[in-house]
Amino acid sequence: MITTALFLAFAALLVGCSLMVILHRNPVTSALFLVLAFCSLAGIYLLLQAEFLAMVQVIVYAGAIMVLFLFVIMYLNLKRDVEDGMPHVLRRFVGWGIGALLLIEGAVYFGRRWALGATLPEPAPTVGNTAAIGQILYSRYLFPFEITSVLLIVAILGAVRIVRGRVAPVTPPEGSS
Amino acid sequence: MSLPAVVPLSWYLLLSAVLFTIGVVGVLVRRNALVIFMSIELMLNAANLAFVAFARDLQSLDGQVFVFFVMTVAAAEVAIGLAIIVNVFRLKETVYVDEINLLKG
Numbered sequence: 001m002i003t004t005a006l007f008l009a010f011a012a013l014l015v016g017c018s019l020m021v022i023l024h025r026n027p028v029t030s031a032l033f034l035v036l037a038f039c040s041l042a043g044i045y046l047l048l049q050a051e052f053l054a055m056v057q058v059i060v061y062a063g064a065i066m067v068l069f070l071f072v073i074m075y076l077n078l079k080r081d082v083e084d085g086m087p088h089v090l091r092r093f094v095g096w097g098i099g100a101l102l103l104i105e106g107a108v109y110f111g112r113r114w115a116l117g118a119t120l121p122e123p124a125p126t127v128g129n130t131a132a133i134g135q136i137l138y139s140r141y142l143f144p145f146e147i148t149s150v151l152l153i154v155a156i157l158g159a160v161r162i163v164r165g166r167v168a169p170v171t172p173p174e175g176s177s
Numbered sequence: 178m179s180l181p182a183v184v185p186l187s188w189y190l191l192l193s194a195v196l197f198t199i200g201v202v203g204v205l206v207r208r209n210a211l212v213i214f215m216s217i218e219l220m221l222n223a224a225n226l227a228f229v230a231f232a233r234d235l236q237s238l239d240g241q242v243f244v245f246f247v248m249t250v251a252a253a254e255v256a257i258g259l260a261i262i263v264n265v266f267r268l269k270e271t272v273y274v275d276e277i278n279l280l281k282g
Contacts, residue, residue, distance in 0.1 A: 004180040011192050018196055018219055022203030027211050034215050041222055044192075047184065048233045050241050053225075060248055065218070065255050072259045073211060076266050081209050087275070088208075095205030099198050106194035110187055129241075136238050137245070148249045155253035162260040 007047055013040040025080045031069045038062040052130040189230035197223035210262050210272045214255065221251050 017037035021030045038061045045054035137145055196219055203216030225244045232240025266272055269279075 001180055001182055004184050007184045015195055018199040021215055022199060022207060027209060030212050030215055041226065045229055048229050050229050053229060053241055053244055056248060060252060065252055068255060068259060072263060076272060078272065092206050095202050098205060099202035102201055103194060103198040110190050110194065132238055133241055137242055141242050144246060148246060151249060151253055155256045159256040159260040162264055
């Protein structure tokens, strides 16, 4: 009962904040609403008994990734978006039309496959979720986990290389040749 | 109307579908590249929510491990994508995707 009420509250907050992300003209406001949406999603993860993911959601998404977003928005010094012209009206019409179509399709599919009323079974009593994830991550998923480190290295090197670009050619220090 | 004691799986899936749809509409409607990136993040999170809900439904932790990997890929994608946006802004002085037509002949 209390779980359902909490779920509904978090879901309403999540959908509302997500809508504000795509509707608000100011990119900074969009980013801050996205932080709030990620935090409410972390709350839903807690309801699903995924404590580890809830914490990672707050730390990595709401913390690191959104700070990166805000940093770039402020670095580029963006103003409010200007939205005008006929193509924009057309694009908005097409965008919302496709979105409505997708939502109806998803709802019909979900309704057919997982009819409303199917309840989640009571979870088995387990040790801490974080410990269990650690166990499985370092045994069955050890190789993908190691590959992840390569992915992050590539991302770091790629980001540094792209941002340095051709703008600032490195001049070798005197006498190094 | 009385609320069910346990939240049904379908509610989580429906929320995931709504979140994904909002992301799709954001990508299609907005022309600010940064907001489009945020919409992509919304879609990734919708997929994560479906993963976690199914992991709970199937009493399995594999779904949560996959969410962990998705978050890693999202972090890498944001780092590279924002670097590209910064570079394009230096070149074109805009982040509006309909004004970025470097590949047009």
